[in-house]
Amino acid sequence: MIGQLTGNILEKHPPMVLLEVYGVGYEINMPMTCFYKLPELNKKTTIFIHFIVRKDIQLLFGFNSKQERILFRELIKVTGIGPKLALSILSSMSAKQFIISIEQEEINTLIKLPGVGKKTARHLIIEMKDVFKKMYNGLCENNAEFTIINSSISSITDVEAEAIAALIALGYKSKEAQKMIIGLDKSNEKNCENLIKIALRKIV
Template structure:
């Protein structure tokens, strides 16, 4: 099991980051709530990982802290929730927001996430609430999506490029292309980078 990686960030294409370690580049899928906290390209990052081996692929999922990874591991144990859906859930909500939502039994908030229908939302509330009881109360005491600072576009990419990247990221998280395009167009603003638009679009969707 690959549990932790430290290396230089070569590329950032939400929700994928390419991390170079001793000449080898590792593609890591990250929830957007963790992606926002990554340093800039060329800087070193430490990422806690969960490695999944399937017949057709070997996938690395990364997190900036152990709390988010712990929640991801609990989510994929829920019937009907695979790694992609767990990634979408943690992109739309921070770990603390998800815990609060489950404790409030807020089904309506969960079904706003891509791929989460009423039955899945109900299952998440029932199964995850029981699991939280066996965990430390402060395990998921982390900031929410809304706490992330807004940043200007550091790459110099055009607004159209940033919007296209934001739409592509939302599609990869499970949103339909038309829906993703509509979400981004609502929050697009001059000078905003891809990550800011994704964050604002996800926040507005809840």
């Protein structure tokens, strides 16, 4: 299975990019939110791939980060969501905006997405909220032993440290993750999962 490709960009025809890797050109479909972040033609880049094989066709879907690919893979597991619709959803809003829409159960926002009606929006909210909960819990548990790089922060709690580690695992830089968590009003939040949710809402 193809997991990632690194090569030179030969052509860009939204939403498809042609990437040359050792003389072979790969046609990769990307969400527009990822497509517009690509470098110029003839520049080298790395694209994270989700590879779909069917009887009559092979399709490559590409993303700028592993986190975006994870979201795509979870999306196509949702009832009524296929690869093309998942690509359309992620083309219409960033991964962060989508997460917030699901967390806050914004059906009116979701039904504005191409191909998404009320029934599909409800499926998205029900199924993706459960996915995010497991994801947050997993990130917190897997980073329980994380040590803050910036030793000048002496008042940080273990829960805050876990939340920062989880954000780093989601692709944020260490300083950025620290700033996101440390600046929150945490008087009523003692849970790593909740801190992550609040931090993500603040940046949208």
